Amino acid sequence: xxxxxxxxxxxxxxxxxxxxxxxxxxxxxxxxxxxxxxxxxxxxxxxxxxxxxxxxxxxxxxxxxxxxxxxxxxxxxxxxxxxxxxxxxxxxxxxxxxxxxxxxxxxxxxxxxxxxxxxxxxxxxxxxxxxxxxxxxxxxxxxxxxxxxxxxxxxxxxxxxxxxxxxxxxxxxxxxxxxxxxxxxxxxxxxxxxxxxxxxxxxxxxxxxxxxxxxxxxxxxxxxxxxxxxxxxxxxxxxxxxxxxxxxxxxxxxxxxxxxxxxxxxxxxxxxxxxxxxxxxxxxxxxxxxxxxxxxxxxxxxxxxxxxxxxxxxxxxxxxxxxxxxxxxxxxxxxxxxxxxxxxxxxxxxxxxxxxxxxxxxxxxxxxxxxxxx
Amino acid sequence: xxxxxxxxxxxxxxxxxxxxxxxxxxxxxxxxxxxxxxxxxxxxxxxxxxxxxxxxxxxxxxxxxxxxxxxxxxxxxxxxxxxxxxxxxxxxxxxxxxxxxxxxxxxxxxxxxxxxxxxxxxxxxxxxxxxxxxxxxxxxxxxxxxxxxxxxxxxxxxxxxxxxxxxxxxxxxxxxxxxxxxxxxxxxxxxxxxxxxxxxxxxxxxxxxxxxxxxxxxxxxxxxxxxxxxxxxxxxx
Numbered sequence: 001x002x003x004x005x006x007x008x009x010x011x012x013x014x015x016x017x018x019x020x021x022x023x024x025x026x027x028x029x030x031x032x033x034x035x036x037x038x039x040x041x042x043x044x045x046x047x048x049x050x051x052x053x054x055x056x057x058x059x060x061x062x063x064x065x066x067x068x069x070x071x072x073x074x075x076x077x078x079x080x081x082x083x084x085x086x087x088x089x090x091x092x093x094x095x096x097x098x099x100x101x102x103x104x105x106x107x108x109x110x111x112x113x114x115x116x117x118x119x120x121x122x123x124x125x126x127x128x129x130x131x132x133x134x135x136x137x138x139x140x141x142x143x144x145x146x147x148x149x150x151x152x153x154x155x156x157x158x159x160x161x162x163x164x165x166x167x168x169x170x171x172x173x174x175x176x177x178x179x180x181x182x183x184x185x186x187x188x189x190x191x192x193x194x195x196x197x198x199x200x201x202x203x204x205x206x207x208x209x210x211x212x213x214x215x216x217x218x219x220x221x222x223x224x225x226x227x228x229x230x231x232x233x234x235x236x237x238x239x240x241x242x243x244x245x246x247x248x249x250x251x252x253x254x255x256x257x258x259x260x261x262x263x264x265x266x267x268x269x270x271x272x273x274x275x276x277x278x279x280x281x282x283x284x285x286x287x288x289x290x291x292x293x294x295x296x297x298x299x300x301x302x303x304x305x306x307x308x309x310x311x312x313x314x315x316x317x318x319x320x321x322x323x324x325x326x327x328x329x330x331x332x333x334x335x336x337x338x339x340x341x342x343x344x345x346x347x348x349x350x351x352x353x354x355x356x357x358x359x360x361x362x363x364x365x366x367x368x369x370x371x372x373x374x
Numbered sequence: 375x376x377x378x379x380x381x382x383x384x385x386x387x388x389x390x391x392x393x394x395x396x397x398x399x400x401x402x403x404x405x406x407x408x409x410x411x412x413x414x415x416x417x418x419x420x421x422x423x424x425x426x427x428x429x430x431x432x433x434x435x436x437x438x439x440x441x442x443x444x445x446x447x448x449x450x451x452x453x454x455x456x457x458x459x460x461x462x463x464x465x466x467x468x469x470x471x472x473x474x475x476x477x478x479x480x481x482x483x484x485x486x487x488x489x490x491x492x493x494x495x496x497x498x499x500x501x502x503x504x505x506x507x508x509x510x511x512x513x514x515x516x517x518x519x520x521x522x523x524x525x526x527x528x529x530x531x532x533x534x535x536x537x538x539x540x541x542x543x544x545x546x547x548x549x550x551x552x553x554x555x556x557x558x559x560x561x562x563x564x565x566x567x568x569x570x571x572x573x574x575x576x577x578x579x580x581x582x583x584x585x586x587x588x589x590x591x592x593x594x595x596x597x598x599x600x601x602x603x604x605x606x607x608x609x610x611x
Contacts, residue, residue, distance in 0.1 A: 056459040060609040081461040088459075092452030094384070096391040108380045109460045153456070 039206035085154030144175030381470025438539035441522030510577030513590035
């Protein structure tokens with residue numbers, strides 16, 4: 001038997017919409033091998049949950065098929081379900097039941113009885129750290145504990161595959177960290193697919209990322225690999241008392257500059273710009289020279305490495321094909337180690353400037369705003 | 375089958391975690407208590423006639439009330455997703471839910487037994503018709519609960535499920551009451567056949583006719599079948 005645990009082939013799902021059907025996922029194909037922890041990453045509405053619902057046989061794909069642990073979702077849904085432990089989005093549990101009682105019920109539904117059932121329940125409780133609350137009603141538990149109950153119920157029957165839909169959403173940072181560690185531990189012995197729109201989660205707990213946007217897979221790599229692929233430095237510089245458009249023009253004239261963008265939220269009289277080189281090269285001397293020539297007072301000049309957030313934004317907004325091509329082209333370009341010295345503050349500002357991009361990738365050309373002033 | 379029973383048991387137990395079961399049980403028992411004794415003292419007759427007349431009326435409200443949440447609520451909260459991704463068939467889920475609520479109804483019927491028993495100790499109760507009446511009431515309940523369950527599988531809204539189920543149950547109850555106003559012939563015959571009352575009355579008289587049994591079982595089976603289809607339809611939509 002091969003070590004391919006999940007094999008999705010051209011999964012397409014159309015939901016009936018007003019008038020014409022809405023495509024939730026379109027020709028999605030991927031493979032997950034034994035022992036991988038795969039993060040399904042994408043903006044809201046990208047098709048993550050639909051993909052998971054198909055893999056768990058909750059819904060049927062419109063076309064295409066998938067094999068889970070060797071069982072086909074069309075021919076052997078019971079085999080698929082038996083091989084999977086599933087935590088749906090927002091952790092729906094029978095809240096009127098007590099934790100232990102609930103796990104007992106799940107074990108029975110999973111065909112575990114007697115001594116074996118109690119043993120498995122015990123192990124699941126230990127793994128998820130539920131020992132203190134087994135006699136409490138689920139509705140009395142905090143979100144973090146509920147999430148653990150959800151994971152425990154997915155673990156009870158020792159499934160080779162775990163599918164977790166947004167396991168860390170709605171948790172406070174401490175709880176998220178606990179769940180993250182838990183997933184890491186589980187991932188050592190099982191194959192895990194988790195979905196999220198949070199990049200930090202993926203970086204922390206996954207060894208492979210599938211980025212999905214508008215129902216299509218736009219990237220499939222390790223978190224580090226993705227960052228390397230898109231590894232292009234950008235420079236952030238601040239100028240005192242300048243005229244915004246003049247400065248932008250001056251920087252735009254530097255040879256090798258792809259685009260210049262003014263960033264909002266600079267303190268006092270400072271104007272802050274982001275300068276992206278066309279290919280990976282150090283433009284700092286040229287930027288300094290341009291500032292001197294133009295008579296601007298340069299007070300800050302930093303190199304910012306491409307981070308996952310930018311990769312994600314590039315890939316999930318605009319035309320996925322072009323984003324993919326871009327990523328490939330970048331991969332061919334020479335690479336240097338990328339210093340991560342950009343202050344956190346600036347990334348936040350960047351995000352604040354384009355609040356719509358993450359939420360509404362549809363119809364956005366993606367490059368429109370980047371061209372400004374170039 | 376094991377899964378069906380596990381679902382049924384969980385469902386049955388969960389009724390006692392919420393108010394609906396208690397309200398229905400109390401209401402039905404209090405009303406029957408009143409009817410029984412009034413009938414006994416006023417008319418000096420010991421029979422279960424009152425139950426046969428009034429149980430279907432109460433079921434018009436009670437059956438949808440007990441069944442409205444069975445699937446609609448699971449769909450609303452999302453627990454259905456966990457349930458249906460376990461290695462169970464949709465049919466087992468429907469059957470399990472049905473057996474769970476049928477169990478509660480059986481408990482209700484059992485709790486009413488003290489009434490005829492105490493009446494029997496004071497007066498002259500004919501045992502045969504009482505037993506067949508109970509069988510008839512059980513089957514009536516099964517049919518109406520199946521109808522309620524069917525509507526619960528069609529919607530995510532409990533209120534919608536309640537009123538749709540209640541309406542159909544009311545319709546089945548009403549049919550033989552309005553027979554005089556219906557044109558005789560085919561329409562009248564069909565209405566009489568479809569009416570719950572015409573079959574239940576037979577059984578209350580102590581006659582167990584296969585046709586009556588078939589009537590109740592086919593309504594139950596048909597409703598469960600449609601409920602199953604409703605649950606299954608999620609896969610294609």
